[in-house]
Amino acid sequence: MLVTIEMKVTKTPNPECPIGRAHENVGEWWSILILRDAFQGMTRFDEFRQSLGIAPSILTRRLAHLTACGMFDRRSYSKKPPRDEYVLTAKGRDFFPVIASLFAWGNRHLAPEGAALFLVQRETRKKLHPVVVDARSLEPILLETTGVVAGPAASPAMQRRLAQLQANAAQKH
Amino acid sequence: MLVTIEMKVTKTPNPECPIGRAHENVGEWWSILILRDAFQGMTRFDEFRQSLGIAPSILTRRLAHLTACGMFDRRSYSKKPPRDEYVLTAKGRDFFPVIASLFAWGNRHLAPEGAALFLVQRETRKKLHPVVVDARSLEPILLETTGVVAGPAASPAMQRRLAQLQANAAQKH
Numbered sequence: 406m407l408v409t410i411e412m413k414v415t416k417t418p419n420p421e422c423p424i425g426r427a428h429e430n431v432g433e434w435w436s437i438l439i440l441r442d443a444f445q446g447m448t449r450f451d452e453f454r455q456s457l458g459i460a461p462s463i464l465t466r467r468l469a470h471l472t473a474c475g476m477f478d479r480r481s482y483s484k485k486p487p488r489d490e491y492v493l494t495a496k497g498r499d500f501f502p503v504i505a506s507l508f509a510w511g512n513r514h515l516a517p518e519g520a521a522l523f524l525v526q527r528e529t530r531k532k533l534h535p536v537v538v539d540a541r542s543l544e545p546i547l548l549e550t551t552g553v554v555a556g557p558a559a560s561p562a563m564q565r566r567l568a569q570l571q572a573n574a575a576q577k578h
Numbered sequence: 579m580l581v582t583i584e585m586k587v588t589k590t591p592n593p594e595c596p597i598g599r600a601h602e603n604v605g606e607w608w609s610i611l612i613l614r615d616a617f618q619g620m621t622r623f624d625e626f627r628q629s630l631g632i633a634p635s636i637l638t639r640r641l642a643h644l645t646a647c648g649m650f651d652r653r654s655y656s657k658k659p660p661r662d663e664y665v666l667t668a669k670g671r672d673f674f675p676v677i678a679s680l681f682a683w684g685n686r687h688l689a690p691e692g693a694a695l696f697l698v699q700r701e702t703r704k705k706l707h708p709v710v711v712d713a714r715s716l717e718p719i720l721l722e723t724t725g726v727v728a729g730p731a732a733s734p735a736m737q738r739r740l741a742q743l744q745a746n747a748a749q750k751h
Binding site for chain 2: 493
């Protein structure tokens with residue numbers, strides 16, 4: 406297992422890339438595990454702490470970061486004693502499909518002894534097999550058939566990066 | 579941006595969970611960014627280093643870890659001078675849909691000024707909109723309608739965890 410320590414450095418690699426930005430929001434794996442637990446219904450500090458065996462100071466910092474990033478709303482659930490809970494926002498709930506696709510990859514490649522957990526449709530209890538498809542064509546999104554192009558907000562630096570990637574690929578093949 | 583330092587600790591939280599296991603394989607965000615770059619065709623140490631602005635010692639460790647986990651094959655591409663490259667394995671390539679779903683989430687929630695990058699179908703250049711669906715029904719997999727159940731490899735501890743989650747949820751609602 407990894408324990409991570411945050412340090413500020415001056416440069417964010419490739420800040421326009423949506424993966425790079427996601428890294429700034431949930432870019433520490435405790436965040437992923439906290440979100441996983443939130444998706445299973447946990448909202449309270451002690452629930453997360455017990456589930457993750459995480460140091461309280463790290464959990465406090467991660468919950469504050471996820472709240473500041475707009476993944477959680479912090480709400481009071483008890484006045485005496487004063488207690489808050491962390492409730493997923495729309496942005497936080499929208500992260501669920503990412504976790505579902507990670508779940509599928511984990512079950513496929515990391516469970517040689519068989520799956521310990523399955524995702525199911527809640528009402529029917531039918532097993533779900535998450536795949537990532539294009540919303541319109543419903544065709545699977547695979548590395549072999551997918552490329553990246555600049556969008557309207559791409560800077561000249563991003564345009565150069567994409568051109569460089571194409572040049573490098575052409576040179577190798 | 580986060581820089582992470584690895585430390586060994588004794589307890590892996592919830593080791594049977596496929597997300598917890600994924601955490602052990604790619605559980606450090608440099609790994610995600612390295613995979614992102616590999617999916618764009620990078621294979622060489624200097625390509626990753628230039629793209630990420632990452633310290634060589636960290637990059638060396640991350641590439642070694644991803645190779646040990648079976649995400650990359652290390653292959654020689656030059657005898658004089660001796661140079662290796664890192665080529666994605668099937669397991670590594672299968673991680674692409676996870677990145678695609680993360681990409682979609684990033685574009686949706688973290689690009690208020692508009693997208694700098696789009697995923698496209700490589701041949702037609704049509705924009706792709708990644709969504710996570712069930713492979714059989716093609717219905718979107720959403721938090722509201724998804725649950726988790728024990729699989730054949732679930733330990734008694736995992737069974738207890740799931741029962742506890744249900745009890746907690748019932749108590750809150």
